[in-house]
Amino acid sequence: MAPATPQQTNKRSKPTLEDVAALANVSTATISRSINEPDKVARATRDRIQQAIDKLAYTPNFSAKVLATNKSNIIGAIIPTMANAMFASGLQAFQEALAESGVLLLVASSGYNSDSEFRQIQSLLAHGADGLLLIGSDRPRSTLEYLQARNVPYVISWCYKKTKGQLYAGFDNKKAARNLTRAVINAGHKRIALIGGVSAGNDRASNRIAGVKQAVSEQRGVDLVALVEAEYSLSAGAAAFDRVIAEGSKPTVIICGNDVIAAGVLNRAKAIGINVPAALSVTGFDDINLATAVDPPLTTVRVPQLNMGKSAAGLLMEYLENKQMPASVEFETEIVIRGSLSAPGVD
Amino acid sequence: MAPATPQQTNKRSKPTLEDVAALANVSTATISRSINEPDKVARATRDRIQQAIDKLAYTPNFSAKVLATNKSNIIGAIIPTMANAMFASGLQAFQEALAESGVLLLVASSGYNSDSEFRQIQSLLAHGADGLLLIGSDRPRSTLEYLQARNVPYVISWCYKKTKGQLYAGFDNKKAARNLTRAVINAGHKRIALIGGVSAGNDRASNRIAGVKQAVSEQRGVDLVALVEAEYSLSAGAAAFDRVIAEGSKPTVIICGNDVIAAGVLNRAKAIGINVPAALSVTGFDDINLATAVDPPLTTVRVPQLNMGKSAAGLLMEYLENKQMPASVEFETEIVIRGSLSAPGVD
DNA sequence: CTGAAAGCGCTTACAG
């Protein structure tokens, strides 16, 4: 019966190549060339085509193009969470670098959960992503095998490893934490407490913890008097600090898994009347805005987010273009000494 | 070294519906149905098909599907910048809500530039986005017309207006700023300085400024003694504060366009020996992490980022499904009084 | 419940 075709009224369906072809009086092939390989088309023809395109406000259908060329110009990124300054500017830089090459960014978040990450990977790939940005190296073998089996080009950031067959644009979390800890020890601290990030399934967190441990073990007379883990939030940092205090281990410094935890510790210390850094030093990691907004400002590790994001994009584009994995790049981190760290006070 | 580069052997191109059809001994049509409308297919057939799918690890080609159905299940979002906690958790919530419906998020940033925003809109649309999330209402007529002409479903967030024919999921920045200012005035302040965000092309910033002005003008004896604009960064906030001080207008409170500016002001005030809040009160806007990490914690306006993001996603999905614009939703904001605001001190 | 076939809007050898 075919009743009143519903909602199709707005369906003055977008102009297609065919429409342009009709108007410009050429074949669709020529228009396609005129758009993608202009110099293969005669000047006059090109002008005529351009006029038709303008007149119709023609805009190519992306899926048709992808289907025909098998290339989407979309990169997918799966990050633990967008709601954390820790990844924000790196991701921003990644996106900007991609945009310069006309590539778009599909973003998904895993919530630090590897099953979720796997589902997102599948989804992004199903939606045609040409390549992926992944955070960290700690993931189930099954995920790795999936990636391998499909031959998916991906780059890993926020960490660095020499793993054969994987592309990295990141930094060595363990080394960075070790260096920070050495600086803390050099400042005179012998009783160190560590509030690490949650290490399960998170290589950045566990490597930072490992780095602290290593630096401590290098020096006799220096002890790791407490070690707890906390999520990356102000309140979790504060709560972890309470636990450390309750243990009665009397640290002179608290090394924190990141700046947010450190800021939470600072808050709590202030609340219970512990002076930082006179009575207790505190350090962070990441050097996000927060680090210089708190009082005292945080001694922390500066992570080259912008360069890392930009580089990750560059490597991935190169990989896609040459069908060959470029060399990984390792970024150096920098220790930034600020007011939250001083020599240990007297008891 | 392993010159035997096997990576091109990969071209065992992904299995297609046709492959599955051959293996399961049915037509591609039936498989398509089995996937998309299972109950239209006999149980036995369905099982056979599932086996074939599993065996081949078949995964549908997205572009082909989009081309055939004219629906991408991709939503695009264009935000000023990802590198700002202000948008981060709202965007995160938006993405999560979308993901629950199997919809993916394509993210682009405009850098607070309307030309750039327009280019991103075109790009996202060209890449097949079914709908868009836009931040704020202040944009060139040409952009609006473009959106209108293509009949693009979009939702605007982070602000709220009653504009006919536009879908909003946001809050009234002017009202929020007005209410905050009233609270400041109620606390006893009569000499108010305002460091707003950059208002050009940014309705959130300009409406907040307008709200402050309105509240001030309501009360005789209360003056806006200084008004400068600053970008949303700690350093810009600090620099703006310097300008205000240099003007010599002696405010007893500084109302800031957002928390980051306020934190910058706090820093600078501390640096030059001005006690907050004893000698000077300071307020922020947004209530991001930073607000409670600084000392004193910021009196600010709590923006319902999570609900706003979730709601924006819901409205947009509804819009796409029903081909009909749902009603906009306005969120209320809440004033959070914290230590950075007190009664004005004595000179 | 299932299949044959047209169609979605591009690109790209292949000829000319």
Added chain:
DNA sequence: CTGAAAGCGCTTACAG
């Protein structure tokens, strides 16, 4: 420099 035509991998009336 340009065109005719096949093909990319799905979906969906239309028949049966």
